[in-house]
Amino acid sequence: xxxxxxxxxxxxxTNFVLLNGNNSVIASEYLRTQGKPxxxxxxxxxxxxxxxxxxxxxxxxxxxxxxxxxxGAIIGADIIKNEITAHAVASxxxxxxxxxxxxxxxxxxxxxxxxxGIVVDFAMNTVCxxxxxxxxxxxxxxxxxxxxxxxxxxxxxKHQVRIAGRCTVFAESDMIHKQQMxxxxxxxxxxxxxxxxxxxxNNVGKGKGILAPIMFQGGVAxxxxxxxxxxxxxxxxxxxxxxxxxxxxxxxxxxxCEETIQNNKFTNFKGFEITNLNxxxxxxxxxxCPNACEIVExxxxxxxxxxxGSRCNRWDIVExx
Numbered sequence: 255x256x257x258x259x260x261x262x263x264x265x266x267x268t269n270f271v272l273l274n275g276n277n278s279v280i281a282s283e284y285l286r287t288q289g290k291p292x293x294x295x296x297x298x299x300x301x302x303x304x305x306x307x308x309x310x311x312x313x314x315x316x317x318x319x320x321x322x323x324x325x326g327a328i329i330g331a332d333i334i335k336n337e338i339t340a341h342a343v344a345s346x347x348x349x350x351x352x353x354x355x356x357x358x359x360x361x362x363x364x365x366x367x368x369x370x371g372i373v374v375d376f377a378m379n380t381v382c383x384x385x386x387x388x389x390x391x392x393x394x395x396x397x398x399x400x401x402x403x404x405x406x407x408x409x410x411x412k413h414q415v416r417i418a419g420r421c422t423v424f425a426e427s428d429m430i431h432k433q434q435m436x437x438x439x440x441x442x443x444x445x446x447x448x449x450x451x452x453x454x455x456n457n458v459g460k461g462k463g464i465l466a467p468i469m470f471q472g473g474v475a476x477x478x479x480x481x482x483x484x485x486x487x488x489x490x491x492x493x494x495x496x497x498x499x500x501x502x503x504x505x506x507x508x509x510x511c512e513e514t515i516q517n518n519k520f521t522n523f524k525g526f527e528i529t530n531l532n533x534x535x536x537x538x539x540x541x542x543c544p545n546a547c548e549i550v551e552x553x554x555x556x557x558x559x560x561x562x563g564s565r566c567n568r569w570d571i572v573e574x575x
Contacts (some may be wrong), residue, residue, distance in 0.1 A: 255274065255280075255309050255310050255311065255349075255427075256274065256275050256310075256311055256312060256313045256510040257272050257273065257274060257280060257306065257312050257509040257512070258272070258273045258274075258308045258312070258313060258316075258415055258506070258508070258510055259271070259272055259302070259314070259315040259316070259329075259507055259523065259541040260272075260273065260313070260315075260316050260317075260340075260503040260504055260505065260506035260507025261295070261298070261314050261315075261316070261317045261318070261319075261320060261323065261325050261329065261451075261493065261503055262296065262317075262318050262319040262333075262337070262340070262500065262502035262503040262506060262512060263287070263294075263318075263319040263320065263321030263325040263359075263363055264287060264319040264320055264321065264359065264502075265285070265287060265321075265362075266287060266318055266359060266361045266388075267285065267286055267287055267359070267360060267473070268280070268284075268286075268287050268291065268294045268295060268319075268481030269283070269284050269285075269499065269500040269502060269503040270282060270283040270284075270285075270301070270302045270500075271283075271424035271497075271504050271507055272302055272305075272310070272507070273502050273507045273508065274422055275406075275412050275510070277347055277504075277512075278390045279497055279500075279504070280305075280306060280307065280310070281302055281305035281306050281430060282302075282414050282497065282503070283298045283302055283305070284297050284376050284499060284500065285297060285301075285371060287321075287567065289490075291321045291324060291325075291458050292328070292533050292535075295324075295328060295329075296528075296529040297526070299329070299436070299526055299529050300526070301510050302526075302528050302564060303518065303526040303529075304454050312352070312507065312521060312523045312525075313511070313514060313521055314332050314333075314507070314510035314513065314514040314515075314523070315329055315330065315331050315332055315507075315509045315510050315521060315522070315523040316331055316332060316333040316334070316335065316340075316506035316507055316508075316509050316510030316513070317329065317331045317334050317335075317506055317564055318334075318336065318337050318339075318340035318479050318502050318503070318506040319334075319502060319523065320325040320334050320337075321333050321475070322335070322336070322506075323550075323560065323562050324535075324550075324552060324560070326560075327559050327560025328528060328533060328552065328554070328559075328560075329520065329523060329524060329528065329536060330404065330520055330521075330523050330524035330528075331382035331510065331523070332510045332513050332514055332519075332520040332523070333506070333509050333513045334413070335505070335506060336510050337364065337502055338364065338366055338376050338378075339373070339505070339509070339539055340477060340502045340503075340504075340506045340509065341355055341357055341364070341366060341501055341502055341505055342355065342366050342368060342505070343472065343505040343508050343509055344501040344504040344505035344508065345366070345368075345469045345495075345505075345506075345560065346368065346371050346504070346515040347475070347545075348469070348506060349467050349469060349493065349555075350371065350471050351370075351371075352368055352464060352467050352468075353367070353368055353369065353463075353466065353467060353468070354366070354367060354368070354462075354463075354464045354465055354467075354468040354469070355368070355469050355471065356456065356459075356468065356469070356470045356471070356472075356484065356492070357455070357470075357471050357472040358386060358387060358450075358470075358472045358474035358475070358480070359385040359386065359387060359472045359473055359474070359475070359521065360386060360388050360391075360473060361386055361388055361523050362379060362386060363378070363386050363454060363458050363472070364378040364379070364458065365377050365454075365458050365459050365462055365464075367462055367463055367464075375463070376511075377459070377460075377462065378458070379457055379458045379462045382412075382491045383572060385527060386474075386561060387472075387474045389425070389446075389450055390404060390446065390447075390450065390474065390477065390480075391435065392426075393425070393426070393429060393446050394482060395500070396429070396442070397439065397442075397529075399443075400440075404443060404447075404477055404478070404479055405477040405480065405481075406478070406479075406481075407439065407440050407444075407478075407479070407480075407481035408440065408443045408444040408446075408447045408477075408479025408482070409442045409444075409479060409482060410440040410442070411440045411441045411444035411445075412440070412441065413437075413438065413439075413441045414445075415432055415437050415441040415442055415443070415444065415445035416447065416448070416449075417432060417446055417449045418446070418466055419444040425446070425449055429445075429446065432445065438511075442480065444479060447477070447480050447482070447483045448477040448483045448486075448487075450480060450483070451480060451483040451484050451487050451537045452487070454468070455487060455488075464488060466490045467491075467493060468484075468488065468490060468491070468492050468493065469492075469493050469494075469495060470484060470492045470493065470494050470498070471494070471495060471498040471499075471501045472498065472499065473498075473499050474568045475494045475498040475499070476494075476498065476506050477559075481494055485537060487519060487559070488550060490494070491514065496570055504551050517520075522573065528554075531554055531555050532555050532556075533552060533553065533554055533556070534552070534553050535551065535552050535553070536550075536551045536553070537549060537550050537551065537563075538551075540564055540569065542564075542566075542568060543566075545565055545566075546566045547563055547565055549561060549563040549564055550567045552564055553571075558571070559571070
């Protein structure tokens with residue numbers, strides 16, 4: 255069986271997916287990165303290998319996410335792509351005429367605008383936590399409820415409660431104030447969902463042509479309270495795909511498949527045996543010009559296999575396509 259591996263290495267989570275020739279998911283894994291990207295990468299590869307059919311043959315491998323170059327160097331990726339491209343490709347494979355992709359993860363969020371299958375605009379937010387999943391995690395903890403119950407409780411709301419959502423500090427103080435006023439827990443939770451959506455649309459989505467069909471993905475897409483708030487604010491249906499949490503990895507796998515088939519080449523994937531090798535990273539400052547770029551190196555059993563970080567690509571070994 256032919257398989258296509260995709261890895262989305264992010265700061266909060268690392269997602270792995272194995273697709274067959276029809277772009278159907280054979281196996282997938284979601285792991286917390288926990289500040290240990292190399293260890294998480296090796297653990298995820300082992301789990302994917304264990305979950306995959308015995309007769310699987312990896313014909314292509316791709317990486318995306320903030321740690322895409324690191325992951326690409328370690329596994330021998332056939333293609334290394336940014337998150338925007340990976341998410342757009344995966345979304346278009348499910349809904350060919352999708353025009354807007356809303357993506358909210360644990361620590362960042364993004365919006366992608368497509369027209370006729372082509373990305374024409376996008377925006378990312380990596381600064382304000384009030385528009386990300388960590389905001390909901392913090393408030394759920396403060397309210398002493400399981401984040402998995404958040405969406406269901408929000409749907410039980412009967413009255414509108416507006417909570418300031420411009421930043422997490424204001425949101426927390428406003429939420430406490432609403433509790434002291436005696437507002438129902440479900441109404442407060444729904445207010446928090448609407449605050450996150452309001453923050454997202456006023457920051458990431460500001461000035462963007464948000465048109466249907468709209469797809470919502472990322473870990474936060476599992477929260478049906480947020481989905482409902484988006485639909486209320488945008489006055490249209492918002493579609494959540496089955497594999498909403500690993501769409502970046504799916505896109506990377508699809509792009510890798512396309513790369514190898516179109517160019518009629520064999521994969522560079524090193525095999526699952528790499529999980530038994532030792533890796534370490536190093537960095538230094540380039541003194542070639544006033545930019546003083548930080549150059550990152552990665553070593554495999556003492557041998558350098560990747561280097562990137564210079565603006566002029568002077569030191570690069572792994573190049574993003």
